[in-house]
Amino acid sequence: MYLFITGPLLWFSFLFFIIGCVVHVILYINGLDWKLDRVTYTKNIPYGLNGAARSVFFWLIPYGTQSWRNNPAFTLIVFLFHFGILFTPLFLNAHQVILRERWGINLWAIPDSLADVLTLCVIATALILLLRRIALPSVRILSTFHDIVVLVIAVLPFITGFLAYHQVSDSQFWLMLHVLSGELMLIAIPLSKLSHVVKFFCSRVQLGIDFGVKRGGMKSGGMKW
């Protein structure tokens, strides 16, 4: 069982994740239509590139846009959450050990104590996001079951990983669950709203080009996000 989960199923999950994401991007680009979208994607390219770069760059910086600045607490939570989710699994010591043992790849690893803090950060910020969803009428009205499920899927690997590492009760059980929930997340990414892993960039680049070549970018030098 354990061998299957950490072997073929893991491979499958990674492949599904990568291929799914690539397919999303290809389908997205394929579906762009300069006439329907009313944006010249292949003309005025320097303006398009400038617009796209601005549109992605400022939004990736904490407090880089007016919208982020208007919502300081939310911005902090969102950035902590995403930073934790992306950074922790990549540089976790335990993951590095696997990489080293299986392929001999040596990457830099973060101390376990930092990993702990980041993990708790992910869990705590997820909880705040969930509470915010329930508490604020303007967010509650938007929320669907899907929104809550994807949040749970995204934090499950962190909860289980934390429990496994700290050897709460049966650590083998938690470890299994951890690997499974990680795989679930990888598979869920292309299938759910978690696909924003890549579609965020698609959408931001597209809107950036729109503002860059059409909505004023040629006269103003670029949208002040």
Next chain:
Amino acid sequence: MAQGTLCNRQPINTEETLQALLADTQGKIYYKEMQELDVDTTALGLLIEKTCKSRIRTWLSICAKCGLCADSCFFYLANNHDPEQVPAHKIQSTLGELVRRKGNVDNAFMIRAMDIAWGKCTCCNRCSIYCPMGIGMGVMFSYLRGLCFSQGFVPWEMKIGSGMHRIYRAQMDITSEDWVDTCEWMVEENEEEYPQLEIPMDKENSDIIYTVNAREPKHYPEDIGDAAILFHIAGENWTVPSKGWEETSLAMFAGDWEGATMQVKEVYGAIDRLKPKRMVVTECGHAYRATVIEGPYWAGLESGKTPVETLHYVEWVLEALKTGKLKIDPAKKIKEPVTYQDSCNYIRNGGLSTVGREIMSFIAEDFREMKPCKEHNFCCGGGGGLNGIGRYRQQRNVGMKIKRDQILETGAKLVITPCHNCWDAIRDIEEVYKLGIRWSFLKPLLLSMVIVPAHLKPTEE
């Protein structure tokens, strides 16, 4: 398939149907018939399949439901943070549902969609610049309007407006003769004061082709006179076309893409005929959006640009001030506090945010910014055609509170509004809320302070 005699899926293509619709005061019969109007779900489904591609589908599917767009919408703020006014909710519960159900919706759904697409959104596009996911909600609302229009669910005035463009190539019943007459009349009105004043009609190869908003010949002919005098003083080599002079597009507000295309091709036709070097658009926001920003795409121009370089009127003014073609008498600058209304259509959606400030530095001594301003400014409350729709009058008046408060905060009593819709909305803010403010286009202000060169003045005999 129940279709009304006035409210139906056919766009207005004859003078007769237009007159019949106009005769129905306030659209009473029209809206009554709308209650019975069937939805052709097959056609709607096909239209969605053909036109709703990856961009909009992605926008609809990746919305993080974070609610950051809420505070960006003046309707949400003006309605005491009513969750129903959150942009993401407005679009998900209308367009989102329509796409998910592949057009399989009923009459009540479409009427609600219409009430949201026109009554709760001015397509100001402000929410789009506050959404982390880069979701272009203004674009989607506009797309939704197109779907509603295709099924006949469109506010009465918008159906009339789109019909006007289809028949007169103008948003109002102004024929080419009416237009030419108005220009001649304006020359006569002003020639005593400016003896060599002309409005050159259909002159080929001029430096500037000037195009207007049909409201000017219809209701504010002095605006055309003012424009002519300013071009005259600036020594411009300019012309107006006898056909293709109208820049606006109620067809765009109506979601009538075919009508919008007809309209814009008329203007580009004038450019092709008269071969001017550049085009200047009057002080109107949506005219600029329709003819300069969206128009090239409707007309199928692959460059995405108008056939010749186009300036909004404010750009021309700034150029004339900077080059000294227009000189301001320093003693006549505006002394009182004055503020400037940024039109969403050519500021946020047109990149002209700094132009107004530079103009102010030439003409005003105490210029005060609204907060927020430039790209981040709030809609006046009357954009997207909302000024003209009786059914949503009350909702518009509520929405205008945000602009009212922004103006009050500046302490200025004079608001410069180089956009017809903003001009109307701010006039109505005064009418509804009685703030004691005044509002003005740039032209009359400039005329009151520009130095007229001696050789252009009447010779005294």
